[in-house]
Amino acid sequence: MRRVWAILVAGVFLYFLVGQFLPIIPTFGNVDLFTRVAFDIINKSTTTNYNAVEFKKSKDLEDGSANVVTSIVVNYRSFDTLGEVSVLFCAAIGVGILASMLKSKKRIEFEEHKVLMISTGIVLPLILLFGAYIFIHGHLSPGGGFPGGTTIALGILLLMLSNNEFKVTDVAKHVEQSAGAGYVVIGLMGMAIGGVFLINFLPTGVVGNLFSAGVVPIVYTFIGFKVGAELSNVISDLREG
Amino acid sequence: MIALLIAVPLAFAFASIPHERLGRYFLPFVALFNLVCLFFFMEPGQILEVGRWPAAYGIALVLDNVSYPFLIFVNFLILMMALSATLENRYGTLLLVLTAAVNGIILTGDFFNSFVFLEIISVIAYIVAAHKDNALGAFKYLIFGGIGGTMYLLGAVSVYVKSGTLNMGYAAFITDPLIVPTICIFFLITFLVELKVLPLGLWAPDVYSNGSSVTPIALGSIVTVSLVYLFSRIFLNIFDLPNPQLVGILAMISIILAELGALKQKNLGRALSFATISGVSTVVTALSMRESEIASAAYFYLFNDVISKFILFTLFAYLGERGFKSNKTAGIAFTFASLSVIGFPMFAGFWAKYYLLKALFQASSYALPAIILIAAVIEAGYLIKWNVELWYKGEDTPENTPKVQDGEQDSEMENEANEVEESFIPFGAQIVTLLLALTLVVIGFMPSLVHNQTMSIANNVLDFRPYLDLILRGGM
Amino acid sequence: MSNIIYYVSFIILGIGIYGIVSQKNLFKQLISLSIIDTAVNIFIVALGYVEWGEAPIYSAITPVANFVDPLPQALVLTAIVIGVGTLALGSILLVHINEKYGSLDPDEIRDIREVVE
Secondary structure, three states, X not given: OHHHHHHHHHHHHHHHHHHHHHHHOOOOEEOOHHHOOHHHHHOOOOOOOOOOOOOOOOEOOOOOOOEHHHHHHHHHOHHHHHHHHHHHHHHHHHHHHHHHOOOOOOOOOOOXXXXXXXXXXXXXXXXXXXXXXXXXXXXXXXXXXXXXXXXXXXXXXXXXXXXXXXXXXXXXXXXXXXXXXXXXXXXXXXXXXXXXXXXXXXXOOEOOOOOOOOOHHHHHHHHHHHHHHHHHHHHHHHHOX | OOOHHHHHHHHHHHHOOOOOOHHHHHHXXXXXXXXXXXXXXXXXXXXXXXXXXXXXXXXXXEEOOOHHHHXXXXXXXXXXXXXXXXXXXXXXXXXXXXXXXXXXXXXXXXHHHHHHHHHHHHHHHHHHHOOOOOHHHHHHHHHHHHHHHHHHHHHHHHHHHHHOOOEHHHHOOOOOOOHHHHHHHHHHHHHHHHOOOHHHOOHHHHHHOOOOOOHHHHHHHHHHHHHHHHHHHHHHHHOOOOOHHHHHHHHHHHHHHHHHHHHOOOOHHHHHXXXXXXXXXXXHHHHOOOOHHHHHHHHHHHHHHHHHHHHHHHHHHHHOOOOXXXXXXXXXXXXXXXXXXXXXXXXXXXXXXXXXXXHHHHOOOOHHHHHHHHHHHHHHHHHHHHHHHHHOOOOOOOOOOOOOOOHHHHHHHHHHHHHHHHXXXXXXXXXXXXXXXXXXXXXXXOOHHHHHHHHHHHHHHHOHHHHHHHHHOOOO | OOOHHHHHHHHHHHHHHHHHHHOOOHHHHHHHHHHHHHHHHHHHHHOOOEXXXXXXXXXXXXXXXXXXXXXXXXXXXXXXXXXXXXXHHHHHHHHHXXXXXXXXXXXXXXXXXXXXX
């Protein structure tokens, strides 16, 4: 009986999507970017006139990052990223609260394996370095704070798997808190310096250099540390019972 | 300046991590700070473009005549909750982020930004719902709420595809009668889940009846008010409901089913949660009719419903098992709140039902008034029964029936028992419930205080021109 | 048939909805919710595709700005993170339910609750 209901509900919803929703959206690939805001965001001309952006030559534009998705996430719609950081923050606190309320604290033990221990010693610094590279170069290449932080947390997970006595200490909580507060403080500094919350108050430099795009690399560094610390806390809470 | 309403609670939430109890002490001060900012430093009719990007490209926070009263009401409720609830562990931190998110969802003028704030509220709601060992109810809510959030995301993205921007003001320019209903069905599913309309609102009884002093108030009062605001903004101001009659009928069936469900419950918490479902479904039905008199009465009804349920749920959390023999003041507050829900003439609930019925008769709609009257009769049935049971709880126990045998010893023990029992409800909760009950009585005698405000909200929300002027004035 | 990617994401969405309604085990419902999130993310990224467009990053090999739409990609970044947060919370709630009732099947849970009451 449940299966009949399930097929009915899924069928009605799919019929609505294919019959009513699909005809009103443009066909795959047939998008005219000029009708969307994305055109001005790609050409970095939301407050200025249109001027083609050139890699390593255009200087002091309104937003200096070569990765357009980064410019949206951290510059144009930075408020959304602040909200997203809060979602992860609340989820990590929630896992912490609920894990500490469990009555039977069973720690998950892993089998020790010689090959894993030795290879972790070689691979772990490379993983952490790669994660740091991803969030430092967030404005030049794909990635940014969130994948970078996740890679760092994966390195911590590898350490947990290979070494049974490894514990994530309170340092991770302090890192998470200071990184999160740092993001809000940058917003408030923007309010103090530029008059508007979350304004980009550092000079934007040349598109394509490492030291460019104003506040963006700083914010992504904060987000990278925060996500790394948070996911490590979540994994450690789920493991310690 | 507007951004401080969101940034300050968030900053305090991050700052309250080192010590577990700090969040609980920060919360009343942050709510008070928000109220002071709203009353003395801000006026409706402002727009803040975050980061100084023009409104269509970036995010705009809008403070107009509709969001200003809602903001004051919500921050007032948070202040009351901070004084009356017992928060343990790190719930203070979560409630600080909830303050920021609820202010954000009322202020924002951008679809994806409201999705992000809606998800913050949902994540906090799942954690708060699991208070007092209620993981099963919280998980049911997680499944329902997860689907609702996904539908909202689909709706926001289809707005982007059709209008080229995510701004609410610019999205109002989509007027094609084939496109708007399709987009709005996505939003409608989300609101049916979150506003507890009955087929999709079945998570509510399990979540609100966990006997906690935080969950029903944070979710049932504060989050519901902000989501009713978002519902009015999207469906009365910017877009249109896809099929108003169908939504009205669905909500009316929900009212009747919720009242019948409340009648059969043996647990006071579940009965009150069914009463909440019926109250919010009434508001949704009234709002779906798009008349300014009816909408104003709907906001008055929401005001009365939220404050009464605040008192009822707080007192249920503290005194649900013990009855009112030793807490006469708390009992009086409970009785006042139940009488206000029923609609007794001395309280705010009477004026709420009166305005709603009068506006409906003027609009020649007779189905909803009939259902409201039937629902009021059923409410009177079970609320009076619960009141009698709680006032006389413990009267039939053997210790009270024997006549005075050990004279003074007996009265001494009773005095001690009274003193010990009085401390079960904290002082803050007593003050808050008394204050809110007095508010209900005062509004019962002077309804024009609230009625003028709700008339102005309803008139402003049904007219999209002031909102568009405010956003487009930012230039493009 | 150029819309095939839309149909694929709708089919995955349908599988997810079928899973939530028909499966009784709570953990399978959580995984179905995660499948729905994935399907919606695929659909949103596909909405931004411009034919012959390239990844929206200025670099030495893309001198002319012939990019796909970057805004849906930014939206999906946020949506994925929110899905992860929900999944983490759902998992810890399931650990609680399993500890309290001993199983994750709603029929067995209902029997245990009726015995307690």
